[in-house]
Amino acid sequence: MKKFLKITGGIVLFILILLMVTPLFFKGKIERLVKEEVNNQVVAKVDWGKFSLSLIKDFPNISVGMSGLSVVGVDKFEDDTLLYLNEFALSADLMSAMGGSLSVEHILLDKPMIHAKVLADSTVNWDIYKATGEIEEVETADAESSDFTIRLKSFEVKDAIITYVDETMDLEAAIHNLHLNLSGDMSAATTNLMLESSIEAVNVSMEKTKYLNQVKVSLVAGILADMTNMVFTFEENDLMVNDLNLGFDGHVGMLDEGYHLDLKLGAKETTFKSLLALVPKEFLTDLEGVQTQGTLTLEATTKGIYKDTDNLPAFDAILKVNNGQIKYPDLPKSINDININVVVNNPGGSPDNTVTNIEKFHFELGQNPFDASLLLKTPVSNARFKGGMVGVIDLGSLKDAIPMDSFDIKGVVDADVTLDGNMEMIEKEDYESVQVNGKMKLDDFEYTSTGLPKVTISEALMTFSPKSIALNKFVCNVGRSDFDLSGKIENYLPYLFKDETIKGSLMHSSHLLDVNEFLEGFEEEQANAAEDTTALELFEVPKNIDFVFTSSFGKIVYDKLTINNTKGKITVKDGRVVLNGMSMKLLDGEMKMAGEYNTQDVKKPFVDFIFDAGNIDITKTANSFSIIDSLMPIAKSSKGQFSADFKYNSLLDREMMPVIASITGGGNLKSKAIEVSNSKVLNNMADLLKKEKYRKMKAEDLDINFIMKDGKIIVEPFTAKVFGSRIEVSGEQGFDQSLNYVVKTPVSRKDIAGAMSFLGGGFSTSGDDVMVDVIVKGTAKDPKLSLDLAEAKKQVGKELEKEAEKVVKDILKDDNVKNAIEGLFGKKKKK
Incomplete structure (x- = not known):
């Protein structure tokens, strides 16, 4: 018995070892073959x-x-x-x-x-999958089909x-x-x-x-x-x-080409509330407590053979809502008499046989009825459409019927629009044959939301014709800002049905545009969403919009800047916003600008502008733009006026910020006189030369040319009159605030006597000024100054040579010296 148990145990152990070891022999080979195949x-x-x-x-x-x-x-x-x-x-x-x-x-x-x-x-x-001819043939031991x-x-x-x-x-x-x-x-x-x-x-x-x-x-x-x-x-x-329970029965058969379908689908719940389960929660909140009435019919069938999108089985779908109502328990009003009847059918074959008929879409809100309908046939070959909408929607009553926790809304929409035509008419631009008529009016509209300026539209009126939509009137206020628009929108039918370009020509005027109000609301919104979103997202200009705005602003307030009498054209077209002939008065001067914001290649958006400014106050400029204070803090310590014309081009990143390495451009800056006092650069110079007069400087006759590239502003050498003398400046400044300038300036001998003491007593403190190179490095907020005395050394060295020559000549005039020399070398005899 013991022997039997030993033999049995040995066999079991052998089998277990075999089970564990066998995969090790074949695993690598199997994996390699599978991967290769x-x-x-x-x-x-x-x-x-x-x-x-x-x-x-x-x-x-x-x-x-x-x-x-x-x-x-x-x-x-x-x-x-x-x-x-x-x-x-x-x-x-x-x-x-x-x-x-x-x-x-x-x-x-x-x-x-x-x-x-x-x-x-x-x-x-x-x-x-590779084409049949590309796949390597694999030899098999038996070419016959297997019963495995x-x-x-x-x-x-x-x-x-x-x-x-x-x-x-x-x-x-x-x-x-x-x-x-x-x-x-x-x-x-x-x-x-x-x-x-x-x-x-x-x-x-x-x-x-x-x-x-x-x-x-x-x-x-x-x-x-x-x-x-x-x-x-x-x-x-x-x-x-969601919460809509659907049941279906029938069968699906797989054919050599396509599928044989015989299916029927229908809603198991027949209450209107079950349909609301499909509405996204951002539109209808807290459906658990909502009170509803009405019945629902939702059915769909399909029967026949499906081969591809050009060969469809017969199908139909029906959606009906009868006597629906939506009533929130905590709100005074309800949406009543909701009646919807939508039928879609196709007898089979081409998708062009599909007919969609919204026979009825009706509801009442605050005793105001609203109706809409649409019939769509032959959607592929030549879409034929007929429909319209008529009714009044009191937005104040809508607020009383549907929860709007994050915003408040008022106003009355009055619409009466009819539509009848087909795509062929639109393609041939036979707009007169397309029957589009009616109007849409909005009165006493108000919209308020936390963190954003209040929006009011006292009156807006649009009238529809086959060729265009006329914006007869649009009077709007956003916070303290006002907007008045009028004009015409064309090609809207091809835009709606064929995704072609919509065109518009609009006149726009504003007495006041307060940009600060928009920025405050935007900053607050971004602060609330800082954990989920970036500070700003790139805005892509639609390529199928062609709008021209002739704009006029009485006053624009931006940060600490006030701009008056702004006029010009703004064109939105082909993914670009183009500013043309924009002129404005600001900072006690005038400026003209032109250029574009371009998102045609959304992976490489860019801006490209030309500026021409005249008689601009430098102090107000520095105090109005934070970027000036960042790049040139010295501007806040300056007084005077300047004129400038320059170009600017740069790529933008996904947050609409300039890509520093891509900035190019340049231009010219002129000024009759700019006075600078108590700046870090001048204070450092005064400390270096130990002269208080350098803490205040007046530069005259400025004419500066500069270019922008490789992340730097490169200043070409220019001269200016300072302390009655001409100085020469050249160098560059990085957009990271780094400085690298050389200022060639005449300095009095007394001012640098200590620095020139290496020349000993031979250096005279009287005479013409000595040319000195002041090296400016560091950053705009922490400049580092040093002196380069190479030119001064050359100048003083020449003076010493002249002084030595004079001393030698005086020595040679002495009779005792002359006799000693003659005795040493021998006196020449006269012939």
Whole structure:
């Protein structure tokens, strides 16, 4: 018995060792073959981190694992990750393979991230499979088809994130935290499958408009699968979209080309409140306490064969709301008599057969009815549209019916507009055949929100015609600022239906524009949102807008600056804001400017301006612009007037700040006289030369040329009259406030006598001034001065040479010296 137990124990131990050791022999080879085969099949870089193979982990099943799987694009999609999988796990009954059918017990995809992208040229990043001719042929031992089958029992996805970006349609969609569990014997001819799935958030936006925002979706469905004919019949199921419960039944059949569909979907709840669950919470808050009335009908069916987007099955959808009402318990008014009837149908075939009919859209607010309708046919070949809206909306009553905690609103909108035509008329610019008529009026509008100036529109009137919208009147105040607009907007129909350029010509005038009010509100808003957002975000100028504003401002207040009588044209076109012929009075002088803010290439936005200023007060300039104080603190210690003309160009970063290294430009600055006193530079000079007179300086006849490049302001050599003498200045100043100037200035001999003491008693303190180079370094706020006496040395050296020559001549005139020399060298005899 003991011998039997020993033998049995030894066999078991041997099997366990074999189970643990065997994968080690094959793991590397299997991993290498898999990686080679995958990379042979695709045009992408496929890699993974850890690969595991075990016969122990899920014994008696074999376990295969993989972590850090990534699929990264090449060429146009270089370094663009199509797929990242945190972990892949597979458990299979290895013994079942001996019977010719491998049973896969479970497949897990943990935290997969999929990023699908369509470029503007319609290239897609998921088209990574090589063409048939590109794939290397693999020799097989048996070319005949195999009877070997694979059965899958369970498939699970955890925490998936899927994003889709389509640049051809300016579409962005994202699915966050997708969970999916599919179970059942997927190898049987006929089987029952169980599908459980949930999505935490679905977001869809097109052309910057959000159509779905943080929508929750879940599905629990039982599916009868006919695996032989590939027909899947939906039985008991629940589809939840937010709190809207939908049920559907029917079947989907997979064909060689396309799918055979026979499905019906309908809302299980027939109350109006269930429809409100689809409305984003930012529009309707606290639905838990909302009181509603009315019934809902929501149904959709599809039947036929779907091949592609040009060959559709028949489908129809109906949305009806009867006698709906929304009433918040804490508010005095309600939205009543809500009646909606929308029908969409297509008999099958081309999507051009689709007819969308909003037969009725009606509600009453504060005893004021509002109605709208729209019929849309042949949307692909030649969209035909007919509809309109008529009614009054009292915005004050809207505030009394829907919670508006963050803002307050008042005013009355009166609209009566009709529309009838087709796209062919618009394409041929046959606007007279398009019937667009009516008006829209806004009276006594008020909008107030925390941290922002109050907005009031006393009156606004727009009248519609097929060719244009006339802005007859628009009188508005934003805080203390006022705006008066009038003009015409053209090409609005092609803009609405074909995304063409909308054009406008508007006259604008303001008595006062107080920019400080806007900045205060903006700073407060940014302070509240500092944890979530950057200080400022780049504003992209739309490329399909062509507006010309002829503007006139009586007064503009910006920071400490007051600007008067501003006039000129502002053009918004092709992604640019162009200022042309702008003139203004400021800082006791005048300035003209022209230029542009350009976002045509949103990755490289830039500004490019030309300025021409005359008789500007330098003290007021320094006290009105913080950037002047930052770059040139000496300006605050200066008095006088200057004129300047210069160019400025720079790229902008994502926060609309200049990219310092990209700044280029330059110009000229002139002034008859500028007086500077008590500046750090002059004080340092006075201390260096030990002369108090240098603490106050008056520079006359200034004519300065400068250029801006490589992050610096480079000043060309210029002369100026200071203390009755001419000085020469040259050097550069960095936008980081660094200084590097040389000032060539005449200095009296007495002022530098101490510095020239190295020459001994031979240096005379009387005579002409000595030229000295004053070296200015450091920063604008902390300048460092030193003297370069090279020129002074040369000048004094020449004086000493002259003095020595004079001394020699005087010595030679002495008779005793002459006789001694003659005796030493011998006197010449006369002939």
